[in-house]
Amino acid sequence: MVVESENHPASGRSSIPRMAFLLPRWFNNPRRAMAQTQLRPLDPDQLRWRCDERMFTFRTTKELVPLRGIVGQQRAIEAIKLGAAIESRGFNIFVMSLLGTGRLTTIKQVLEPIAQQRREFYDFAYVHNFADPTMPRLLRFRAGRARQFARALQETLAFLRQRIAELFREESFQRSRNAISQRFRSKEAALIEQFNKRIAPEGFTLGQLSQPDGSTHYDLFAVIRGKPTSIDQLGVLVSEGKLSERRAERLVRTYMRLREELATMSYQGLEMQRAFEQALLDHARKAASIIVSAAFDELRERFRGESVTDFLSQCEQDIIANVELFSPQFAASPEAELPGGKTIADKLKEYTVNILVDNSQTLSAPIIIETFPTYTNLFGTIERRYDRSGMVHSDFTMIKAGDVLRADGGYLIVNANDVLNDPLVWQTLKRVLLYGKLEIQPPEGLGGTIVLKPELIDVNVKVIMLGDYQTYLALSAIEEDFNKMFKIAAEFDYETDRSEKMLQNYARFVARLCEEENVLHARPSGVAALIEWAVERAEDKNKITINFSDVSDVIREASFVARQQRKKYFDRDCVEEALRLRRRRTELQDVKIKSQILHGVLMIDTHGERIGQINGLTVYSTGLVSFGKPARITASTGAGNAGIIDIEHEASLGGNIYRKGVLTIPGLLREYFGQRRPLALSASISFEQNYGGIEGDSASLAELYAILSSLARVPIKQAIAVTGSINQKGDVQPVGGVNEKIIGFFEICQQQGLDGMHGVIIPHQNIADLMLPEPILRACSEGTFHVWAIRHFTEGIPILTGMEAGSILPDFTYPPDTFLHAVDQRLEELALVAREYTRTL
Structure with a gap:
């Protein structure tokens, strides 16, 4: 760097005449006057502020009323109250502070009275979607109603299983069922008799053959000498001379022609069997529908005003459609496998409710402090299991809630560094705060195959993020939507004015900590020494630190020293010894x-x-x-x-x-x-x-x-x-x-x-x-x-x-x-x- 100005280069130019300069106004400013005599050193009284222990009227802090309120953070308290009270989207709170300034304690104390005033809470549950099982349906209830609904649905299901089974055993139901069976058996017999009459002139009759698996099927038999004979036996009869080869060939040709007619008749019989089974099912559904509809009408009436009508209608229709599952033969075998690989128990699970959030015992808005904000802990997940074939399987009962949903209607407190350390957590949290909707997915499912896609949840949660000034400034600069999401910034101070009231509050804080943690109380000299240390920490004799985490540590260490010295209370000597020991523990590099x-x-x-x-x-x-x-x-x-x-x-x-x-x-x-x-x-x-x-x-x-x-x-x-x-x-x-x-x-x-x-x-x-x-x-x-x-x-x-x-003189010399x-x-x-x-x- 060149010292000279670019307009007055040193080389190639003589010095400028002194008279060309005018004296600037600052030469007459007394603050610019040059010292001509040596200054006096500061007096010893200027080198340290001392706390006069005589200002304290107690003998020990045990006599004091412990400090319960918040001191020195009025600005932050006002900001938190504003953000907590405004329910509009975006009024989340970013708390800026140093560690140890009591921010978490302060936030909880500010939020609790506000939370007590909020009374509108909801329960959240997922149920089976009968139209598309991969998209579970969301049910939202007034607080406490989800548990009631789930219990009522289970009671209804248990009633139907018992009542429908009883229905199927009733004499009137069996009589009408037998009538259907008799009618279809008569039709089947008539069909067989008609076919036998058709093939008798051809020298054939209809018979049944047993299979290795125990099943039977109809086949054609040639009538030879009055006896039915399998077509496979004709060659044996020819070799024994009991049947001419010519007649055997004719019988085989006739057999092949009649088999086509037999196939047609078998198809008619199969259609008749299907119609029979459907008639039995329709009979059972018609008989059970009265019971099922009555039971679900009662549920609909009981939970009128809740978002359950569509689900109950689907549930009712599905139970009627699968009424055979309620028959006595299935009741005793819940693990019996159904078509598609499901068991009876799996099918009955579709009529249950998966409650994610139950606010039946909630009296005020939830305040959740998440110290380990992983993706799953915050947003929930969908658990997975492998079925017998090794395929991944999930259903609505495996959906689990996270803190964001549990804090609906309330407050969620997280640490900014913890959230920002996981990009997936931060990106998902941003979507929730910007759009007010939560999608529950497993973290691994977001980048790969999605097994389930549950219905989105509208959430109303106030997020309070704890961080420092640098983090806040960085997010404001980098994240385009950050200021939309966190419209309230609460700044916690690390120091406050050293007023007499504040010094008395310090003494009461000592009393509080000693009472809560059962450490030794302090004498006035001990409180005075602690306050002097706190003023020193503030690096301003007119200020005092309110980093009460550090203050608490000094109290604990001073109490330890007092116990070692067999004192009942800690005093100035104990505080000074504790500080000396603290410095000794960490002064290796200094030494x-x-x-x-x-x-x-x-x-x-x-x-x-x-x-x-x-x-x-x-x-x-x-x-x-x-x-x-x-x-x-x-x-x-x-x-x-x-x-x-x-x-x-x-x-x-x-x-x-x-x-x-x-x-x-x-x-x-x-x-x-x-x-x-x-x-x-x-x-x-x-x-x-x-x-x-x-x-x-x-x-x-x-x-x-x-x-x-x-x-x-x-x-x-x-x-x-x-x-x-x-x-x-x-x-x-x-x-x-x-x-x-x-x-x-x-x-x-x-x-x-x-x-x-x-x-x-x-x-x-x-x-x-x-x-x-x-x-x-x-x-x-x-x-x-x-x-x-x-x-x-x-x-x-x-x-x-x-x-x-x-x-300096007027001519710029000395x-x-x-x-x-x-x-x-x-x-x-x-x-x-x-x-x-x-x-x-």
Whole structure:
């Protein structure tokens, strides 16, 4: 990057006359005034807020009324109430929050009163579709009616099986049935007699032959010497001389001709048999239809208003059509196989009801929390089994409901990450939310053969999805219909104002947890120590964390320490010991890095001075804990037009925000030193011994000081570390992790020996974040360690170098013997070197 502006290249042009510039208005702004004297360090009272335990009037939290309500989340509560109350489609709720902010507890407490006001619920069931068994029919009932209907249908079926069997045994039914049988037997006998008369003159008669399977059939027999003889026996009679060969041939020819007539007669007999069987069936149906119709009329009347009329009509017609299944001969053999491979039990199952959702005991809208939202758990499935032939089989009784249907009329709570991890789950959920219809299918059936296609279900479910801000933003950007599906966004805060009421609520929360989990209650000093830790977690002395999951863990650990010390209640010492043990459990990497610094492996100077070198402050995060450590930042400058070379960026070790911080520095240099001539500068900056990644702009202030020191040839005190972000106007901007950074540098300085020169420069805005531990407060009180807070980069120059920074003059120069004058002079020299070098080319 070239430091100079494109409109004022450094090469080939002399410096612009000073009188050509007019003073900008910001030179008279007091906030832009340059520091001329060194700032005073912050007072120890500014380095930590303390909770006065005297504000608590209880002796132990056991005396308090436990906190039952929700605190600090009013904005989120209002959003959830709105989304839960609006029943229009699309008003589902996406909850954005960090883990541990009590979002699930809050959601349940908000929904329960609303759920109690909703009274309209439905039962859902599937039944057999007699017209197309592959498309089961859906029945929707008012709450509790599905179970009543299923029981009534089963009672009706049991009644019909008994009553129809009794009907078939009644004397009147048997008499009329026998009459039908007698009539058809008479017709059959007449047909046979007529055929016998027809073939008698031909020398034949009609007889029956038995088959190996026990069946019989009619055949023609030749009458020889008054005896019926099978056509197969004619050859034997010829060989014995009992029948002439000529007559045998004639009989065979006659036999072949008469067989055709026999086939015609047999067909007539078969048609007569069919008519007979149909007459018997019609007789049975007619007799049973009166009983069946009466039973189903009663069902229709009993369940008038429910969507069962068509199903009952189909069921009634099918029972009448298959009335023989209710005969005594089938009643004793339910496993008997019917045509098509079904058993009697399979057929009777068609008259049952598969209840998917039974709300008979439901008093308020369901609130379902699904912690394992698989496809089957959410949307249901269709089970499958293999029949005797190895074929896959399913029917309406194998359809199972999921949470979406069970939550109909209520609320379903799921975690966004869990849902999004399975694309099939997310795509199906989108269809349900967009169209309000649920299709139950097994997950494997969606991509292959569909055995059943149940009727679609209209569902009315409010989905509440828990996620974070990044997930919400990503879905809003990527999913076209996301904002149509989730019209309500509820943001849970992770901190709230540190008001006296909130501190009292903290004490009541301690009482609640101790009561619920049977852990030791706290004394006022223990609550005060817990609150101080909570304020420290918020990184703002005027705020306090409401991540009650983490707060609960500290209470549990403090209670454990108190039990170990045989105390009845936990106090400040127990809380501090619990926090010390927590840090010890996770400080391994911190200790290792500290050891490397103290042994000179990681080179950090905390004494002496050096040009172009400064101690920056960084925060390491292991996933378990965050801790601060100093990092050596160096700068090298010279003539040229390469601008500022960011070694971390060139080595692909710096993130985008870090890169932005570095790119801000050239703008500041142009603002302060590029008004009289273009800058001819080549500089490089580096985080020495950084072999991992680095992100954030909190080192840009330290990097600026290193570059200015290199240009001015003025050394920087190594006993002082710097953190802060810088803008192009020189204002110092706040950073994160300020407490960890100060603690990290203090620990190194303490190990190497405090001499009253050590300290840290921070942005003035971060004063509100300071919650430093007692050892640092004691060192600051004794004057062996200092914390300075600055508003402008020039305020830190006297602290770091002992020189006045210097105020810019109307001609854009700086007073002699000031730090910025030395920088300006060096840049003038570099510009001359660059021009002279250009002329020699």
